[in-house]
Amino acid sequence: MxxxxxxxxxxxxxxxxxxxxxxxxxxxxxxxxxxxxxxxxxxxxxxxxxxxxxxxxxxAETPGKEERGPRIGAPDAALEGFLRKHGATRDALTQEGQFWVLSKPGAVIxxxxxxxxxxxxxxxxxxxxxxxxxxxxxxxxxxxxxxxxxxxxxxxxxxxxxxxxxxxxxxxxxxxxxxxxxxxxxxxxxxxxxxxxxxxxxxRFVIADAAERERVIEAGIAALAAAEGLEVVPDRGLLAEVAGLVEWPVPLLGSIDAGFMDLPPEVMRTTMRVNQRYFALRRPDGSAAPRFALVSNIVPQDGGAAIVAGNEKVLRARLSDARFFWDQDRKQRLEDFLPKLDGVVFFESLGTQRQRTERLESLAVRIAPLVGANLALAARAGRLAKADLASGMVGEFPELQGVMGRYYARQDGEDARIAEAIGAHYRPLGPGDAVPDEPVAMAVALADKLDQLAGFFAAGQKPTGSGDPFALRRAALGVIRIIRENGLRVPLREVLLATQPLLRPLVQQGLLPALPDVNDIMEFLAERLRVQLRAEGARHDLVAAVFGATPDDDLVRLLARAAALESLLATPDGANLLTAYKRAANILRIENRKDGPHDGPVDRDLLEADAERALAGAVESATTAVAAALAAEDFAGAMRHLAALRLPVDAFFDTVTVNDPKAELRANRLRLLGRLCAAMDTVADFSKIEG
The missing domain is CATH 3.30.70 (Alpha-Beta Plaits)
Known part of the structure; x- marks a missing residue:
C-alpha cells in the first residue's frame, strides 16, 4: 500500500x-x-x-445511496428544488411507492x-x-x-x-x-x-525517532557513569524531556564541587533536574556521587571540555542558591514556620494552610488508634506536616515539600517517627510509589487525603469526566492503597464523619456552602476501588456484589468477602447455586409484578413436598450459620454454608411446581424463594454477578 x-x-x-x-x-x-x-x-x-x-x-469508491424526494404529484417547484440541492436531473429519479427517489452513484476519492x-x-x-x-x-x-x-x-x-x-x-x-x-x-x-x-x-545530525533518542541518551550516560563505577539515578520523565530538547544527543559528565556534597541529595537532584535538566549519579551504596550527566545537542570539537566547564559553572551558581535556602531555613525550628501559613491560602473555600494543619492534627489523632499509632506523635506530625511549605527551599522547589520538612524535623530533634510521617504523608504520589508503612506516617497520610476529599467535595469541586484539577482520584487511590497494602481495619465512614466538625467553622464563616456528604465520598472511594481492581484483573462484578450487600466500610473485610465469593463461584456448587439464584430471582420478579410482593415468613403447614420442606430447613439453617460466620469474619465458612444449599435447591426446582394451581401453595413457595434469595444476599448481592 x-x-x-x-x-x-x-x-x-x-x-x-x-x-x-x-x-x-x-x-x-x-x-x-x-x-x-x-x-x-x-x-x-x-x-x-x-x-x-x-x-x-x-x-476508494464510496458506496452509492438513495435520497427520498417529494411525493408523486408534488408541485414542480418542490421537485426542481430537490434536484438542484443534489445536482441531479429528472433522469436520475425513480418512483418508489408514493415518492420520487434519487439514486446517487458512489464517488471515487x-x-x-x-x-x-x-x-x-x-x-x-x-x-x-x-x-x-x-x-x-x-x-x-x-x-x-x-x-x-x-x-x-x-x-x-x-x-x-x-x-x-x-x-x-x-x-x-x-x-x-x-x-x-x-x-x-x-x-x-x-x-x-x-x-x-x-x-x-x-x-544531517537529526535522529527523527524520539524513542531512539531516549535509548541513545540512556545508554550513553549509563556507560559514562559505569566507567567511573557509578550509576544513573533513574528518571524516566527527565529522560523523555531531554530527548525532546535535543536532535543529536551527545552525553557528557560533569563534576560537582565537594563543598556542596553535604546538601541533601534530594536538594541536589531537584536543583539539577528542574533548573538544568541534568541527571544525578550515585554510588553503588546509593549515596550521592559528585558527578552529574548532561546531554549536548552538538558534537563538541574539544570532546566536550568547554561545554562541561560551562555547565559546571552554572551548576555551582544553582547549588549556591540551594545552599542559601538550606542554611537560612535551618536558622529556625520547623514549628516556627507555622505562623507564616496563616498567609498561605489552601483553597478559597477551605481556608489557609494553617487552618488545614489544625484539621490534620485533629484527624490524625482520630485515625491513630485505628492504625496502631501513638496519639501524641500523630498529633505532632499532623501539626508540622505542612510547615515546610513556608520554608525558603520549598518556596523555590515545591517538589521538595515533605522532604525538607523531614530534614528540618530531624535537625530539631523531633521523634524519628514524626520526621518520617512529615516526609511520607504525601505518598503514594503515583502507581509506582510506595505507601507509608509506619503507623504515625499512615495516620497523617490518611488524614491528609481524607481531609482533601472531604474539603473539596464540600466545596463542590468533585472530579468530572474531563478533569480532576485537585487530584482527588489520586487521593482516593492513595487512601485505598494505604489501607489495602498495610491491611488496616479503618471504618472509613466514621473517619469521614469526623471531618464534618472540623469543616463546620468554614461553613459558619460562609466559605463552604455545606458540610461534605459522606455517602458521596464513600461512593467515590468505592468506584476508585473498583477501577483499581479492574486494573488488577479482578472481577469487578464480585466487588459490586459485595458492596451491594452491606454498608460495611472496612475495605479489608469487604475484599476478603469478595475473595471468598470468587472461590465459591469457581466451584460447581457455587456456579450451580448462582444459576439457581437467578432462576429464583427471575420467578419472583415476574410473579411480584402480578400480585407481589411475596415476602414474609414461610408457612410450614403449607409445605407439602419433601423437596420444599428440605429446602425450607436448609435455608433456615444456612441463614443462621451464615450470619454467625459473617459476624466472625469467617467468609470461607459463610460460603461453605451457602454451598450446602445447592443440593436442596436443585431438588426443589426438579420436583416442585412453584406456580401451583392452589393459590396458598403458590404464595408460600414464592415466599420460600424469597427467603432463599434473602439468605444469599446477606453474603453478596447475587443479582450483580455476571454469568
Whole structure:
C-alpha cells in the first residue's frame, strides 16, 4: 500500500508538548482520511518537528445511496428544488411507492485530492495547548511554522494554508525538510520516502525517532557513569524531556564541587533536574556521587571540555542558591514556620494552610488508634506536616515539600517517627510509589487525603469526566492503597464523619456552602476501588456484589468477602447455586409484578413436598450459620454454608411446581424463594454477578 509521510517543521516546540501533539496529529489524520487509511499513522517528533507516517490507499469508491424526494404529484417547484440541492436531473429519479427517489452513484476519492482538501483545515484547527501568531497572518501554531513536507507514494502533495486573503506568509506543502540547525545548517533537502527522510536527517545530525533518542541518551550516560563505577539515578520523565530538547544527543559528565556534597541529595537532584535538566549519579551504596550527566545537542570539537566547564559553572551558581535556602531555613525550628501559613491560602473555600494543619492534627489523632499509632506523635506530625511549605527551599522547589520538612524535623530533634510521617504523608504520589508503612506516617497520610476529599467535595469541586484539577482520584487511590497494602481495619465512614466538625467553622464563616456528604465520598472511594481492581484483573462484578450487600466500610473485610465469593463461584456448587439464584430471582420478579410482593415468613403447614420442606430447613439453617460466620469474619465458612444449599435447591426446582394451581401453595413457595434469595444476599448481592 502506498506510503504517506507528513512533517510539520517549525521553531523549537516545548518538549512537554511534542508527544501529545504528534499523537493528536496522527489521530486527526486517521479520522480525516478514514476512507483511505485503515490504521492510524505512526508519530515521529522532536524539538523542531512533528511527523506522521503510515499507509494509505491511492483511491476508494464510496458506496452509492438513495435520497427520498417529494411525493408523486408534488408541485414542480418542490421537485426542481430537490434536484438542484443534489445536482441531479429528472433522469436520475425513480418512483418508489408514493415518492420520487434519487439514486446517487458512489464517488471515487483520490488520495492526493483528499489530502490537499483536508490538511489545511486540520492544521488551522490543530489543538495546541498554547499557540501563537506571527507576522500578519491569522494562522496559529505552537511556534512559527516554517515548512510542510507532504509525500504520498513518493510524490509531493502540494497544498497551501492560504484562506481568503491570509497567505500564511506563503507557506505551502512541498518535499523539503531541514537537518540540524547548527551541525547541518539551514539548507533544505528533498525527500522521497520515509527511509530517505530518516536517513537524510541522520546524515544531517537529526535522529527523527524520539524513542531512539531516549535509548541513545540512556545508554550513553549509563556507560559514562559505569566507567567511573557509578550509576544513573533513574528518571524516566527527565529522560523523555531531554530527548525532546535535543536532535543529536551527545552525553557528557560533569563534576560537582565537594563543598556542596553535604546538601541533601534530594536538594541536589531537584536543583539539577528542574533548573538544568541534568541527571544525578550515585554510588553503588546509593549515596550521592559528585558527578552529574548532561546531554549536548552538538558534537563538541574539544570532546566536550568547554561545554562541561560551562555547565559546571552554572551548576555551582544553582547549588549556591540551594545552599542559601538550606542554611537560612535551618536558622529556625520547623514549628516556627507555622505562623507564616496563616498567609498561605489552601483553597478559597477551605481556608489557609494553617487552618488545614489544625484539621490534620485533629484527624490524625482520630485515625491513630485505628492504625496502631501513638496519639501524641500523630498529633505532632499532623501539626508540622505542612510547615515546610513556608520554608525558603520549598518556596523555590515545591517538589521538595515533605522532604525538607523531614530534614528540618530531624535537625530539631523531633521523634524519628514524626520526621518520617512529615516526609511520607504525601505518598503514594503515583502507581509506582510506595505507601507509608509506619503507623504515625499512615495516620497523617490518611488524614491528609481524607481531609482533601472531604474539603473539596464540600466545596463542590468533585472530579468530572474531563478533569480532576485537585487530584482527588489520586487521593482516593492513595487512601485505598494505604489501607489495602498495610491491611488496616479503618471504618472509613466514621473517619469521614469526623471531618464534618472540623469543616463546620468554614461553613459558619460562609466559605463552604455545606458540610461534605459522606455517602458521596464513600461512593467515590468505592468506584476508585473498583477501577483499581479492574486494573488488577479482578472481577469487578464480585466487588459490586459485595458492596451491594452491606454498608460495611472496612475495605479489608469487604475484599476478603469478595475473595471468598470468587472461590465459591469457581466451584460447581457455587456456579450451580448462582444459576439457581437467578432462576429464583427471575420467578419472583415476574410473579411480584402480578400480585407481589411475596415476602414474609414461610408457612410450614403449607409445605407439602419433601423437596420444599428440605429446602425450607436448609435455608433456615444456612441463614443462621451464615450470619454467625459473617459476624466472625469467617467468609470461607459463610460460603461453605451457602454451598450446602445447592443440593436442596436443585431438588426443589426438579420436583416442585412453584406456580401451583392452589393459590396458598403458590404464595408460600414464592415466599420460600424469597427467603432463599434473602439468605444469599446477606453474603453478596447475587443479582450483580455476571454469568
Amino acid at each position: 502506498p506510503e504517506l509521510l507528513i512533517e510539520l517543521f517549525s521553531e523549537e516546540i516545548p518538549a512537554r508538548m511534542q508527544a501529545r501533539a504528534a499523537e493528536d496529529f496522527c489521530g486527526l489524520l486517521h479520522k480525516a482520511l478514514v476512507p483511505l487509511m485503515a490504521a492510524a499513522p505512526r508519530p515521529l517528533y522532536g524539538p523542531r518537528r512533528i511527523a506522521a507516517v503510515g499507509e494509505m490507499a491511492a483511491r 483520490e488520495a492526493p485530492a483528499l489530502l490537499a482538501r483536508v490538511l489545511p483545515g486540520l492544521l488551522r484547527s490543530f489543538p495546541w495547548p498554547k499557540s501563537m501568531r506571527w507576522g500578519t497572518s491569522g494562522f496559529a501554531w505552537v511556534r512559527p511554522l516554517q515548512r510542510i513536507l507532504c509525500l504520498f507514494d513518493g510524490v509531493p502533495v502540494p497544498f497551501a494554508l492560504a484562506e481568503g486573503e491570509d497567505a500564511v506568509h506563503g507557506l505551502a506543502a512541498a518535499d523539503l525538510t531541514e537537518g540540524h540547525r547548527i551541525l547541518a545548517g539551514t539548507e533544505p533537502f528533498a525527500v522521497r520516502s520515509l527511509a530517505g527522510y530518516e536517513a537524510g536527517l541522520r546524515e
